Amino acid sequence: MMNNMGKRCGVHKISTVLAVVGGINWGLVGLGQLIGGADWNIVHLVLGSMPTIESVIYVLVGISAVVLCFGCKCKKCMAAGASMGGSMPSSNM
Numbered sequence: 783m784m785n786n787m788g789k790r791c792g793v794h795k796i797s798t799v800l801a802v803v804g805g806i807n808w809g810l811v812g813l814g815q816l817i818g819g820a821d822w823n824i825v826h827l828v829l830g831s832m833p834t835i836e837s838v839i840y841v842l843v844g845i846s847a848v849v850l851c852f853g854c855k856c857k858k859c860m861a862a863g864a865s866m867g868g869s870m871p872s873s874n875m
């Protein structure tokens with residue numbers, strides 16, 4: 783799955799990393815709550831002292847997920863998506 787990342791543009795790569803980070807972070811938030819109200823929100827632990835930057839990270843993660851859902855429309859990603867079918871076969875519009 784990751785072997786076609788070299789053909790993707792920087793925006794797509796950063797989006798993938800941010801979406802993964804957001805997913806893992808969200809998983810940790812849920813786990814921490816289940817285990818006993820622990821705050822395992824890494825983004826909050828690292829950037830909690832800078833609320834604005836923390837919020838910006840969340841927004842960037844959201845934008846990244848949207849980019850991955852609809853696919854980056856740049857030439858590089860269109861070429862890579864056409865040859866690989868993308869990670870989501872239904873998003874070949």
Ligand SMILES: [Zn+2]
Pocket residue numbers: 790791792793794854855856857858859860
């Ligand atoms: Zn792209």
